[in-house]
Amino acid sequence: MTFYEDMSPYSYWKRGDIFTDKTTGLRFLTFEPAYERLNIGWLSDDQPWASGPVPPAFVESLTAALDVQAVNELMGLHECEFCPPLDMSSYEPLPGHQRSSVGTGEIRIPFKPGSAFAAPTLIGHYVIDHGYRPPAPFIDAVLAFDPRGTSSARYPWVHFPWIPEDAVLDEVE
């Protein structure tokens, strides 16, 4: 997977953020973010990364965010570089692991006003199966975030608070 340093400006997908409705997979909300996006968890096997214990409540909230959010999920498959290659027809976790070593898409975690973290969905695998310890600001932001909440009456399935008025909804019939 392409490596990006933690806390660096996000540049993987240069256009707007696309949120997929995970309950149906058939609705997509697209908008130009009014927030800055900061990379977290874009790990690679030729770059150092921090490991260590993380609070259980962090893992719980991170997992909940991964369960409800799907952002930019059609922009490519991400593969863990620390695991042997998986059969691409299977997303089953490898023996001894809790989460798959391949994934698509990303999540968004609100940070401070005007700034959100952009992490690949593989971050769950990195944290839970490889002991990756993200920077403290990300851990704190995940702990402060209620992924199951929603602030949008129009798009209650978008579990992210900063949906602009000009967001465009596409629905597949």
Ligand SMILES: [Zn+2]
């Ligand atoms: Zn792995």
